[in-house]
Amino acid sequence: MEDRTSFSLVTEPWIRCQQTDGTDVVLSLEEVFDGTRPVAGLRGDSPTQDYAVLRVLLAVFWRAHRGDAVVAPGRTFDFEDWREGAWHEAVDGEADATVLDYLDQHRDRFDLLHPQHPFMQVADLHTSKDSRPAIARIVPEAESDYFTMRAGEALGSLPFDEATRWLVHTHAYDYSGIKSGAVGDPRVTGGKGYPIGTGWSGMTGGTTILGASLRETLVLNTSPGPLLAGEEDRPVWEREPDGPAERSAPAPKGPADLATWQSRRIRLFREGNRITGVLVSNGDRIPDAGANVFGDPMTPYRFSTNKSSKTQDVFYPRPYDPNRMMWRSLEPLIALDGDVTLARGERSGRRPETLDALARARDEGLAESQSVLSLRLTSASYGPQASSMATTVDARLDVPRRILAPGAGSVRQAVLANAKATLSASVALGVFGGRLLMAAGGEYSFQAAHTDAMLADLEQDFREWLAVLDPDFADASMVEWQQVVETRVRDRANLLLRGAGPKALIGREISQNDRVSLLTAGTAYSRLQRDLRKALPLLPAPQKSTDHSPGTYTFQELTTDE
Template sequence: MGSNETFNLVHEPWIKCRTAEGNQLLSIRQVFDGSAKPLAVVGDSPTQDYAVLRVLLAIFWRAHYHDFVRRYPSPRSRKKFEWETWFLDTRETLRETGKDEVVLGYLADVENRFDLLDPTVPFMQVADLHTAKNTSNEIRRILPDSEDSYFTMRTGPGRVSISYDEAARWLIHAQAYDYSGIKSGAVGDPRVKGGRGYPIGQGWSGLTGGTVIRGANLLETLVLNTTESCIPTAAETDKPVWEREPDTAAPQDLEATQPKGPADLATWQSRRIRLFTEDGVVTRVLVSNGDRIPNAGLNVFGDPMTPYRFSKNKSKKGFEAYYPRPYDEQRTTWRSLDALVAVDGDPGFSSRELPPKRPENVDNVARILEDREVLDLQIVSMAYGPQSSTYGTIVSSSIGLPVHLLRNSEWSRAVRNDVRNSAEATGRAATAVGAFAGQLYVAAGGEYEFGVDAADRLYAQLEPRFHNWLRGLDPKNMAQEVSSWQHTVREAALGIAQDLLNGAGQKALIGRLLDEDSGGRVINAGTAFQQLKRKLNKELPLTAPQKTMSEEGEGNGERS
């Protein structure tokens, strides 16, 4: 790294953003000075976007924290501060102007820590990081190599070197999401044994379920993801990496590695990294172990953008154990709903099975915004391979949640319960469709095997419809809303079942005799289909055909 080289992220364009004029590379300053008015970060992958957004959030949080301390220097003066007023006023101002003078002033104070190539304090790196044998890796070490379509796949020269702006983005991504496993042993790290750094787990964001409330533009997004714990109630010690003493190859001491809050976690240095440059590009990298998240994230509650799951096994009398909860790789919407909406007191939980803790940013806007607003949520997680030692696939999805669904009131609780029950009924209907596919295998002469593909097909078909249903909920007419959803599910389930019937073949239509020793029963495509309809009647009772008086007398009539 030559002493004359410089690439300061405050001034140099490196953040991929969508603007009204199209996609642009912007500097940090351009994000906040009103010159470009970015709408969103749109980089090389959803996880990269999330990691970069979190750096911008840490800048925003700390700038306004320092401004808050200047304006309200004493505990007495802070009693005059009203969080809700600040939140709404700041949201409106930034949405209209696209400029944040508070952040611009802060950047002037800290910009010296944002030079990617600084010879002594390079951004998110250790300048003299080295191994005993002065080894390093090709730059592709920090470029996620996966079959997932979100990742930028590169071959040949594309993996030999990358530009400074791309290196900055993937450096931030590596600190947030780097996989676990053995690392290069850095000189000066007392944990190194035999030249190796042994696994300490993945980066903090890799443990979490990233939850972003998206606004009309990027600055509004920053406000919407800001909570009281980020500014007025933030700990004085909650500092991002650029406000701390530069890291060395060694981990921070035990006290320092207890996360201090949102800004600390948003820029958590899970790795010690050094970029190597040549002829104006980054060609190689060294990645070694950094700061371990204590106890795999047990009760690390400082991150306002992730849900937390309750651990019954780790809890004991007087101690409730929670871990950050990543979003599920499969059936994301259905398995993530409780983590986004459920609160203490909702049905389905108990003193032994506590509800998840939904993200603090969602809680915050649920208290402040008006009922009619619909939150545009993006959820992001990284799925890893065995032992979290390789990247797997990226989980990324969007969902709209009405604010009225999220409030902590009896009225909202009732609506929320209807929504949760509707999602659970959808799951049971999918199970019924999967079981039907399995019965067709049996009818055709095979062994029973649950039809996972059929169930997943129903989930996938219903997911966008469920999103639309959620966005348009009329909370004053939930009986009709629930009935409408159950009919949507039934129609889709029977449609898939009909497709399966059409492709079942002659053997399944004729069927076979089972359980001959106990009198026998015939199973064929027709009996399996009738069984499916009866199951749907049970799980989606508002869609069950109404029996006539004569059918009631016969006791076994049904119309489809």
């Protein structure tokens, strides 16, 4: 096979997708938009890669359709009308002629192997020693021996399509830390480029609204901002090609700029028709670690008390917490100003702009098909000083669109209260586990494993409960959910009681605040009951029972398997 001299992302397949019939396929940019393939969504090599590639597709879509927002003097762009047309075109699977024309206009900037301006690269990037690190550098799993599990020539090289996907991913999510010092970059000291932070997407909580097809997904993740942004908001392929140095005063100009932010300077090295090496140097730093960079419509933002002052409120993009993610992601996703009680000096965060846009949808076809929004949440977390990749958040959540409306504040408050109540009840189980240890003669130690197991057990049920929540019957639904939580926590507590052992049943005296009391498995369970009443305030008043409580069980009863 002859060596390739060009690899055009417009015509060559590089985007890994899943078709609506479940089969996998690799497509070009043209094939995504020409209506010839029924594509359900992206199916790349990792969740963060899917998000990074989606953002490139969105930048193409946004920039191509920006002309649609240009109206005659004295008139106002009607985003709802535009979205209605774009939505029906996507549902029908029609070719997007506007995007295809745009791709043709910028075709030469989408060539991975172009000698002067290769896609998202610097053509002559080099170090003083002309180093060429292995291609494994840009594949996160490769740095933990991923490549050793890949056979043959794939061990040290990548085909052009996969290399392109990881190239896009590196700009979006690369970790901080020392980089190779590029010749021509004045920031280099002693041959090294010192840390400038992660890629932009690595700072954010990626929030994708999923449609039934990839084309629908592109429309759903388009809010007014990207279409109304000024001409200075340009993706990388509409700017002058970068050199090894940072752009002068590189402040993000808008959504398309951020979606293709060049956080690194990169050069791919080829041998024949495969990529075998890559040089990664520092690129454009996000100013002030992302403070008040509001151009990204797909991430929530958090208020920073420490960085804010009397004259300026400061917000940062908010990534999703990998720890107990389900229970901590709801507030940044759904809350509006006034939904959450805040301490003095605090401000509400900002939910993704895309969710605000859909909350106001008036098109009946769109509103009916999106009565429940299917969300994919994607975040990366990093090690100390963000100098290595740690874990990835990839979660799905269905949210009734009606609860996002400005007038649904009371329902949102109730949903957030139920999530908090679930977390509190699960924490109470961890406390109960610690008290059982004390009753058996040990030292108290909060049993986080019991809490995490309980939350994991409840997570799918909570997702299903939220997806079918009817705001018109929210009060009854809230009570029903807290009853579910109480039952599940009690069931788990009874299992712990059965394994507590005879010492915990007998108990021991403990001294606390100059008082001596007897702590047994039974008294620990009684305290759990009180804790649950406090954590789950919507529970009906308890009824007196003639059955004996766990505090009066015999040891034989507590250790008998059900």
